[in-house]
Amino acid sequence: AATLGVLGGGQLGRMFVHAAQALGYRCVVLDPDAASPAGAVAQDHLKADYLDAAALEELARRCDAITTEFENVPARALEQLARSRVVAPGASAVAICQDRAREKAHFDASGVACAPYAVLRSSADLAAVPDALLPGILKTARLGYDGKGQRRVADRAQLAAAFDELGRVDCVLEQMLPLALELSVLVVRGAGGEVVTYPVQQNLHRDGILAVTEVPAPDVDAALQAQARRSAAAIATGMGYVGVLCVEFFVLKDGRLVVNEMAPRPHNSGHYTMNACDLSQFEMQVRAMAGLPLREPRLHSPVVMLNLLGDLWFDGAGRERAPDWAGVLALPGAELHLYGKAQARAGRKMGHLNVIGATAEEARQQARRACAILGLPDTW
Numbered sequence: 214a215a216t217l218g219v220l221g222g223g224q225l226g227r228m229f230v231h232a233a234q235a236l237g238y239r240c241v242v243l244d245p246d247a248a249s250p251a252g253a254v255a256q257d258h259l260k261a262d263y264l265d266a267a268a269l270e271e272l273a274r275r276c277d278a279i280t281t282e283f284e285n286v287p288a289r290a291l292e293q294l295a296r297s298r299v300v301a302p303g304a305s306a307v308a309i310c311q312d313r314a315r316e317k318a319h320f321d322a323s324g325v326a327c328a329p330y331a332v333l334r335s336s337a338d339l340a341a342v343p344d345a346l347l348p349g350i351l352k353t354a355r356l357g358y359d360g361k362g363q364r365r366v367a368d369r370a371q372l373a374a375a376f377d378e379l380g381r382v383d384c385v386l387e388q389m390l391p392l393a394l395e396l397s398v399l400v401v402r403g404a405g406g407e408v409v410t411y412p413v414q415q416n417l418h419r420d421g422i423l424a425v426t427e428v429p430a431p432d433v434d435a436a437l438q439a440q441a442r443r444s445a446a447a448i449a450t451g452m453g454y455v456g457v458l459c460v461e462f463f464v465l466k467d468g469r470l471v472v473n474e475m476a477p478r479p480h481n482s483g484h485y486t487m488n489a490c491d492l493s494q495f496e497m498q499v500r501a502m503a504g505l506p507l508r509e510p511r512l513h514s515p516v517v518m519l520n521l522l523g524d525l526w527f528d529g530a531g532r533e534r535a536p537d538w539a540g541v542l543a544l545p546g547a548e549l550h551l552y553g554k555a556q557a558r559a560g561r562k563m564g565h566l567n568v569i570g571a572t573a574e575e576a577r578q579q580a581r582r583a584c585a586i587l588g589l590p591d592t593w
């Protein structure tokens with residue numbers, strides 16, 4: 214059988230491996246951590262650093278095509294692999310997604326509006342920041358996630374202090390926008406240039422981490438949904454992207470659509486596809502990298518996805534406890550996915566619960582019951 218490789222051993226890699234194996238592929242995971250969620254389910258696990266040239270050589274030797282499951286894989290690793298194997302997504306597209314300054318330039322080039330911004334590379338750039346960007350959010354250009362590596366700044370004094378705090382690394386300052394809601398779109402592009410998109414996902418974050426995704430997006434009209442899907446497709450095509458790409462958007466209080474950022478891989482907000490669509494985002498990634506047909510995915514059920522963070526594994530006094538999975542699994546439409554992580558920690562992504570229904574109201578109702586059982590807030 215053909216073999217697919219994945220750089221990174223987290224939960225996204227694990228769900229990718231499951232989808233690949235269901236289609237008959239063997240999988241090899243490369244991850245430095247001997248106990249990674251994906252390494253535990255793949256046929257082979259190369260325990261090595263992502264820049265270990267010999268390990269990459271070995272991965273290329275064993276695999277027909279290779280993908281990545283985390284955003285910060287060194288572009289150099291992808292370049293080395295691409296000399297002998299299909300690599301999707303490619304190094305140049307991943308490099309754009311890894312750097313907010315390049316990402317924003319790509320949004321501009323694609324004709325998709327993003328927040329007004331300035332790139333700050335040194336303290337000298339602080340003085341040139343236009344007043345219109347304040348109040349704003351200062352974000353490190355690289356390596357931020359789950360709201361880490363960002364500071365909200367009200368004025369120039371706070372901006373200078375935040376730039377120091379973040380270590381004076383390259384940053385992007387964005388104007389603080391009045392958000393009505395947040396959404397994201399999964400777009401999949403094949404090596405031949407064919408593009409399909411998934412329905413728009415409406416997302417709620419708590420403390421900077423995705424908490425709830427609802428599809429169909431209850432508060433986004435059809436015209437705006439179509440615009441988001443067109444914009445995501447243009448962004449993917451414009452960088453010659455191959456594979457699954459997730460593009461995050463804001464809807465502003467005045468109704469305008471603004472692109473926020475993108476992730477070069479299947480995405481947490483796309484986990485609903487595993488139970489609510491005929492093709493999951495992970496199967497799409499397999500199809501795109503293996504050169505299999507991409508067809509328009511179909512949403513067969515309204516769905517609410519609840520993220521299950523490590524906090525659920527602790528009671529109010531900080532004692533570890535087991536969430537009531539049996540109670541949740543008794544609910545109609547509830548599908549539980551746990552990532553096999555040994556140790557729960559506050560804020561750590563441990564799993565997710567997809568709740569599908571015959572109607573959106575039914576999915577919401579059962580999801581609220583799940584929240585009550587698990588001790589999650591039931592408002593979104």
Ligand code: ATP
Nearest residue numbers: 328350357358359360361387388389390418473474
């Ligand atoms: P992720 O975990 O999704 O990769 P991240 O750490 O890369 O997150 P962003 O998506 O850039 O961070 O921002 C985190 C959140 O902060 C957004 O989901 C949004 O709620 C808020 N936010 C970011 N930029 C702006 C902005 N320009 N105006 C208003 N709110 C913003």
Ligand code: MG
Nearest residue numbers: 357358359474
């Ligand atoms: Mg991000």
Ligand code: MG
Nearest residue numbers: 359461473474
């Ligand atoms: Mg984000």
